[in-house]
Amino acid sequence: MEKITSFKQLKIWQMGIEVVAEGFKRYHDKEYTQFLYIALGSAAELETQCHIAKELGFMEESQLQNISEKMDHLSKMITSLIKKINQ
Numbered sequence: 032m033e034k035i036t037s038f039k040q041l042k043i044w045q046m047g048i049e050v051v052a053e054g055f056k057r058y059h060d061k062e063y064t065q066f067l068y069i070a071l072g073s074a075a076e077l078e079t080q081c082h083i084a085k086e087l088g089f090m091e092e093s094q095l096q097n098i099s100e101k102m103d104h105l106s107k108m109i110t111s112l113i114k115k116i117n118q
Contacts, residue, residue, distance in 0.1 A: 042108065060116050060117075063116065064113055064116050064117065067109055067112060067113050067116075068113070070109055071106055071109050071110070074102050074105055074106050074109070075102075075106075077102060078098070078099055078102045081095055081098050081099070081102075082095065
């Protein structure tokens with residue numbers, strides 16, 4: 032397996048650039064994990080904002096479903112990365 036040298040190589044980054052990239056340059060696993068937990072919170076906040084946007088008529092139900100599915104998948108990927116780092 033090739034060593035990851037840039038956050039841009041992470042599938043998580045490729046799926047949710049804004050959510051995860053902020054912590055990759057951290058040098059200690061504990062600190063990096065902290066930022067991943069922040070990213071989980073950001074993902075939940077983004078999904079909440081999308082629900083509000085739908086209620087205000089800025090988004091269709093199908094768009095909300097699509098984003099919600101992607102955010103759920105992204106959150107699972109972040110959680111898996113946290114578990115891997117903590118092993």
